[in-house]
Amino acid sequence: MALTPRYWQMVTLTSAGQRKIKAMPVAKRWCQIHLDNLESTDDSDRTSDDKKVQTYLWQRWQAGEQESSIALLCLRCWLSHQIAAICSQLASQFGQRYGFTTAELLPLVLDDDGRVTLTYQPLSVSILERYDPSQAALNTWASRVTKAHPEINRFCLERGLYRISDWALLNDTSVGRLARALPGLSTAALKQKETLLTAYHQVYRRDRIIQRQQSGRASRCLAPTDAQLLEISPGSPPGVVLQQLSELASQLREHRIAVRRGMPMTRSLDATIDNQPYLQVADPSPSEAEAESGAAQDEFVQRYRAHFLASLDEAIAAVARSYATGYEKRQPSKGKLFLSALDLFHCRGLSMGAIAQKIGLSSQVQVTRLLKLKRFRTEVCAHWFNQLKQQVKADALQFIAPARLSTITKQLEAVLTEETEAVMSEAAAEAQVSKNRQAKSKFAQRLCARLPSVLSAVKASP
Amino acid sequence: MTAIILDSGGYFDDMTPLNDNTVELLDAAIASANQLAQTASQTASRLSAQPGKEWETALKALAIAGFEQWLGEGATPLAVTHTALEASTETAADLAATPAATPAATLRVGGYRLGILAMGGLSDDRVEIVLDPTADSWMDAIAHLYVIVEVQEEVNQVCVLAGLRRDQLLQRIGAERLQQARTSAEPLAVPVSYFDIEPEQILLYLNCLEPVEARNEEVAREATEQTTLAERARSGRTAVTESVINAAAWLQGQLDNAAEQMRWVLLPPLSTAMRPVRNSVDTVLETLAEQGINLPAVARGAGSPISIGGTCICQIYAWVWPVETANEPEWTLFLLLGPQVGEILPAGIQLRVRDRNEVIAQEVLAQASSTAYLYTQVQGEQQEQFRVGVILPDGMEITLPAFGFEQVL
Known part of the structure; x- marks a missing residue:
């Protein structure tokens, strides 16, 4: 049977914390003597070969006779590769977004010193202690135990990953x-x-x-x-x-x-398509449309246009200030951090990772959580819509009777919905761009214009 | 599935990543949850409910508290006026009868009634909605918005996942099934895939829109009418949606086709004295007269049993007469709801009259007794039609075909 060197090479860490493969000559010799004789399966299926070897080693170790500690060492070597592989898979799946590397995980679980005589129980041995070959394959079992390791879990939870x-x-x-x-x-x-x-x-x-x-x-x-x-x-x-x-x-x-x-x-929200939530209002029936006088209509439309952007600006400022103040209360300077991140995202077009680096947060996920982009936009939209509705209705009353207004309220709301929705969709689409984002959307432009004053307002408040 | 554990390889698909709408519970929220859970448990043990629901109750409490915290994390303060985690049953007997029931988690925000559905660590492809059997009507038993909240108890976090509006629920589940669920007080299993409203959308609703009651009433009414039709079809009666009963024909001593098809029976003129046999209608009219309610001599009426699935529930009588007014001539419809022969009307039964747009008259029977009847009177222009509905105590509504009044010349 062709043996993998994993049975006599152990993945360890140097004193500097670097990953290093350590050769175990004792184990190698022993394997060559005892394992070469094991028959290979005909179809040279690695898994069943592995199973044979592991069963043999496990049985030798369980038997507790002479050299059982060598058999154990072989298993410890093999397991170290499994444990390291779990760490690197975890890092590859989440490391970039949650801000960690394989190298940070390894010290938590690679605790085998490689000595034949054990003075303590490394993870590999505790895996073996509770292993039951009749229940599962060793790599499956090792996988389960490593994933459930309390240190790994604590590490992950600190970064927002919950198992x-x-x-x-x-x-x-x-x-x-x-x-x-x-x-x-x-x-x-x-x-x-x-x-x-x-x-x-x-x-x-x-x-x-x-x-x-x-x-x-x-x-x-x-x-x-x-x-x-x-x-x-x-x-x-x-x-x-x-x-x-x-x-x-x-x-x-x-x-x-x-x-x-x-x-x-x-x-995680990053994984889904970002749809901007929208206001659903019943379709108004067009049968009510009456023509108002031309001049009055023009004036009304002009006022509406003025209100449209002014109330968007106001909404952006109000919501941004509110978020910043809220954050400041929980943690001093977190509010300013929030406003910086907002600026870097919308106005400088940086990626989440770049923003994290620039403002000193340890992972992209932390930036995402800080910005709450979708919720921020939604709350601006809600604030804006409500303001606009009120103002438009107040203006409308100067031109039409209250009774008439209540019959066209639904139409009004539908129009406002469409208009606000268009701006928000544009903003949402722009936010999807991961880096080198350009502040072309109306939302981003108004935001970037207002941010400086919001920032000074927040800085000024005690 | 075999006993050997499938090799889950190295993939970490069982990680629960941080979602934008994951909330780390603050001490205040946890305290609130503990309080809610304790109160609910105490009520349950007072009613000697089955033990073993404490965990579900604890999860629901965390879900509510977490959702409230999530609401408060934004810029716009939303007033939460009512938070409850309570069994909708009043007595131990009720609770014993519905062992599946755990307390329902509800919140009131502005005009919205929200139902919070807790999902634990073992994610599920369906959730259970319990409709309140003690609510006034079956519409009241349904929340405006249901929200699925994932509870990560172990790490004191919750995640607001998705919402479902009442009208969506009605549309997808159907009025009949909802009514059944309500009367039986059994939880209704709803697929998670129906919940397609994102958390931010929920915020938008709560901030900007009042729950669209009228619209929901319409949807419900249409749904109810379809149910009524289905019932009629089953009981062998022809479904008559479009027909209008022309009550004016009664003044001529006639029943039109619609009335005949619906098995209305023309009543003898009121002023006819010395009838050989007194029937129950006479007794009722005498009772009304004692109370000072007299129908004019020209009034003509008809009566009909109201049945569901072949079983007679009650009797309805209608009298009509023309009214001269300063402008257009009008007509009056006087309605009387009585029990089936030998029975009494059940408490909670309602008589409701609508014109084209809205409910214009409604009577509820507060207490059942052998002399209890429901009656009401409406008046309108001669081209107006009235729709009459009888609402049973369990909420089921039976709508009669419209009554019209076209003078036969």
Whole structure:
């Protein structure tokens, strides 16, 4: 059988934190002696070859005889590659937007010192300690354990990435959902899982509710304690119950992934097409149209045009000031940071990443969260629409009777909707451009004109 | 699915990324949620409800509190006038009868009634909406806007996902199914895919538009009329939408085709004394007379049973007579709703009359008794038509064909 060198090369970190492949001659020799003899499968399927090797190594280690520690070392080497791969996949999927690299993740989980005699338990060994070959392939298991590593999770959550724990997932799954979430189970198997989940709920939920009430805020769900496990399934060894619960959680996780793929709203907003929300007003019936006198109409239209831009300016200023002040209250200078980011985005056309660098935020996601672009535009639109409506109605009353006004209100609103919508759509489309954005849209132009005065207003206030 | 866990490879599809509408709950929000949940639990245990709903209640409480915080995070302050997490049932018996019911989470913002639907860690492709069985009408049982809020309990975050308007719900689910859900108090499963209103859009509604009640009433009325037609079709009666009953014919002692088809029965003239057999109508008229309500001698009436699916619910009688006024000649329609023979009218039954545009008369029976009837009277120009509706206590509305008054010369 052709062996991959992963069984005797370990991925480690230098003292400077750099990734480095460390060769283990002891392991290499041992592998060459004991593993070469293993028969390869005919179709040279790497996976089943791997399985054979791992099973052999695992059994040698479990047997606890002489050289079992070498067998363990081989597994530790192989696992280090798995663990490193998980880190780099995580970084490649989210690193750019959430502001981290593989190099930052590795120190959290690559804690194997490579010595044959262990003085502590590195992650690789804890993976192996809880491994059950009859349940899953080793790489799958290693993947699961690494992804659920508390340090990885803490690191990710700090940057806004949340991975739900098995225990929270089980908490939130009602027993009635199981049949739908796990189709293809036999009635007996389903019944078993339902019983297990019900018992879990009775114990774990109860304790968590108490926790919430006592400390106010919830903290990360921890694995159930032995005491809890015994309460959940008296008569079974806690380790077995824990395993069963983990398995159930894992299956539910798969189901969750599938469901969320069909729900675009659950993805990060960057991933979806940016549609500007719009006002839906009933279509007015055109039958009411009467001709007003020509001169009056001209004056009305002129006033309307003046109001149109003036109220947009006012709305932009009001909303920007409000956001900035709100931010300042929560954290000094965050308001000014917000206004800078707004300026850099709309008026200088920088990308999110560039803005993050310029204003000292650690990730694109933080800039997105700060700017709340879509909500900002929406609130400007709402403010603007309401203002415009009021002003137009007030003006209209100078030309037409109130009774008449109420009959054409719907028409008016429809017109205003269209006009404001056009400006907002233009703004939305422009915001989609990721970099070298040009401030051509009316919205951006008015915003950029107003920002300096908003900034000085915010700076001036105590 | 096999027992061996599928290799999820290295992909992190189970990560929950930060969405623009994810809210990190502040202490105040968490405190508010805890308070809501505790109150709801206390009420539930007072009613000896089944335990085990505390978790769902806790999630709903977090959803409401989180949504409120999200509302407040913008520039425009929106007044939240009412927040509730309560079982819509009043008694332990009700609660026991509907074990599936968890407290409904509602908010009132401006003129909007919002229903908050909490979604936990195990995302679902459907949500459950519970309609309030104690609401006055079935329209009142439905919120103006339903919002799905994902609750990330473990990390004290919520994410506002999407909304669904009442008229969209009506259109997609249908009035009949909604009415059924309301009477049975069973939760209604609604696909998440129906919820296509983005969170920012919700803000726009709350900021700029009043809930379009009139429009919804129209949609509901059309939906109800379709239901009525469906009922009629099932009970073997011909569906008659377009026909108008010409009540003026009654003055001539005749029933027109429409009335005949609807099995209206012409009543004998009021002033006819010494009738061999007293019927229930006479008794009713006597009762009305005792109360000072006298129909003019020229009035002619007709009556008809109102049935649903072949079962007689009540009887309706209508009298008409012409009225001379200073301008155009007008006519009066006097309506009387009585029980079916040997029964009494149920409390909560309503009689409603509409003209072309709006409701012009409405009577509700407050208390049932053997002498209780509903009656009302409307008057209009002779080319006007009136639509009469009977609303049953459970909210189901039966609309009769319009009454018109074209003088037969």
